Amino acid sequence: MTTTLPTTAALALGDDALVLSHRLGEWAGHAPVLEEEVALANIALDLLGQARVLLSMAGDEDELAYLREERAFTNLQLVEQPNGDFAHTIARQLYFSTYQHLLYGQLADSDSEFAPLAGKAVKEVAYHRDHAEQWTLRLGDGTDVSHERMRRACEALWRFTGEMFQPVAGLDVDWSGMEAAWLESVGDVLRRATLALPEGPRTGAWSAGAGRQGLHTEPFGRMLAEMQHLHRSHPGASW
C-alpha cells in the first residue's frame, strides 16, 4: 500500500473511529441503565459508519481493520484505553468527542476530500458531545461517589489528550487554535460539573503523538487479538 498524505489522514481518523467504536461496543449488555445501552450502541454505530467511509478511502475496509498488526494502527492512544467504569468511558467520550467535533467542524468547511464525510459526521458528533457533557454534569455534580469517580477518570485519561493536537499529515487544520478551543470547551464543562481541568502533563515521551506513529498501550494488542481472531482464522473467506 502506498501511503499518500490523504491516506495517512484517512487511516488516522478511521482508526480513531474504529477503535473507539469497538470499545463502546464492549458495553453492550453491561450498561448502567437501559437508555445507555441504546445511547452507547448508537454512538458506536455512528463511529463505525465513519470508520468504514474513512478506511475505504485508504483501501479495503476489512483488510485494514482485520489484517494490520498493532504497530500499523495510527489511532490516538486515548481511544484504545479500556472502558473502565462508566466515569472513565464518559471522560474518554468528553475528551474525544470535543476533539472530533472541532476537527470535523474545520474539515467540513474546508475543500479537502474529507469535507463530505466531516459535514455529515459533525452532526452526529454534536450529539456524542452533548451526551458526554450531560453525563459529565450528572456525575461530577451528582453524589460524592460519582464526583470522585469522575474526577479520577478525568485525571487518569488526561495524559492522553496532548497527542490529539499533533498535526496529522494531509489535514489542513489550525491545530493550535483547535487545542485552545478544546481546552476552553472541556474546561467549561468540567467547571460546570464542579470539577476542574486536571493539572498533570498532557504530553510525555509516550503520549505525544505516539499513537499516530503506531506506538500503543498494552491493552490495545489484546483488543486487536479479540477483534481480528475470527477473521484471521479463515483466510480469504467471505462473510
Next chain:
Amino acid sequence: MATAAAHRTAGAPAYGAPDAGPEGDIRQRAFDAAVAADERIEPRDWMPEAYRATLVRQIAQHAHSEIIGMQPEANWITRAPSLRRKAILMAKVQDEAGHGLYLYSAAETLGVSREELLDKLHSGRQKYSSIFNYPTLTWADVGAIGWLVDGAAITNQVPLCRCSYGPYARAMVRVCKEESFHQRQGYELLLALSRGTPEQHAMAQDAVDRWWWPSLMMFGPPDDASQHSAQSMAWKIKRHSNDELRQRFVDICVPQAESLGLTLPDPDLRWNEERGHHDFGAIDWTEFWDVLKGNGPCNEQRLTQRRRAHDEGAWVREAAAAHAARHNGKNNGPTGVEQA
C-alpha cells in the same frame, strides 16, 4: 369505540379498581363486550385484575427476554468477522434494548415501574425466554439466532399486534417490523456461511443443529399442558395456540432450510399431504422444563451478568437522580434513571 364507552372511566387509571358490586358488574360486562367486539382496552379503561396481572406477567417476561437476549449476541460484537456484519449486529443488539424500553413502558401503563420489574427479574420471580439460556458458541450462532429464534419470535408476536391491550399491541407493531429485519439478516448471514468455505458451511450446520429444537420449544408447552393459554385466548391477549404457532413455524422453516442448503436435525420431518403440514419429531420436554427450572447451560451466567450490570450501575443512577433533584429537573436523567 361505541361499545367500549361504558368501560371507560374518567380520571385516574382504573387498574386495580374493585371488581365487586353492581358497578363492577356493569364494568365487567362492558369490558367483555369490548373484547368480544375486538376493540382495544386502553390504560384508563377498567379491566379485571386478573387481565391486568396476566398482561403484566407477559409484557414483563417479554421485556426481560429482550434485555437478557442482548447477552448471547453481544458475545459476538467484538469478534464480528467483517465491519459490515459488526454494524448489523450492533444495530440489532441496540434494537433489542429499544424493544426492552417500549415494553417496560407498556408495562408502566398497567401501574408497575421498570424498577419493580427488574427487581423481580433479578430475584428470579419473573422469567425471560428460556432460549437465551443456550450459549452462542460460534459466529454462525448469530445467524441461527436471527433466522430461527427471531423467526419463532415473529411467529409468536405478529398475532400480538392484534392483542386486546392497546399499548402492548402498538409496541408489537414496531417490534415485529424490526424483528423481521433481524430474521432476514440472520438468514442472509447463514446463507453466506453455507455457500462459503467447507469450514464455514460446517459452522452454519452445527449452529442450526443446536438451535433448531430449542427454537421449537419457544412456542411453549403443548396446548394440553399450557397453564395460561385458555384464559389468554378468551381475553384475546393470545390469538393462536402454542401448537398451532409451532406448526406454522415448522412449515415456514422447512423450505427456507432447503434454500439455505442446510439440514434441519429431525429425521421425522416430512410433508404430510393429508394434513397439509409438515410432521415433525417429538420435542424433548424434559429438557424444556429443566432449562426453565434454571438448569440450562447459561441460566446462572445470564442472571449474574444482568445483576452485576445493574449493581455496578447503581452509583450512576444515583448520581443522575441526585443531580436531577438538585437542579429541579433541569438536565434530567433519561427516563427511568430517577427511579433508582
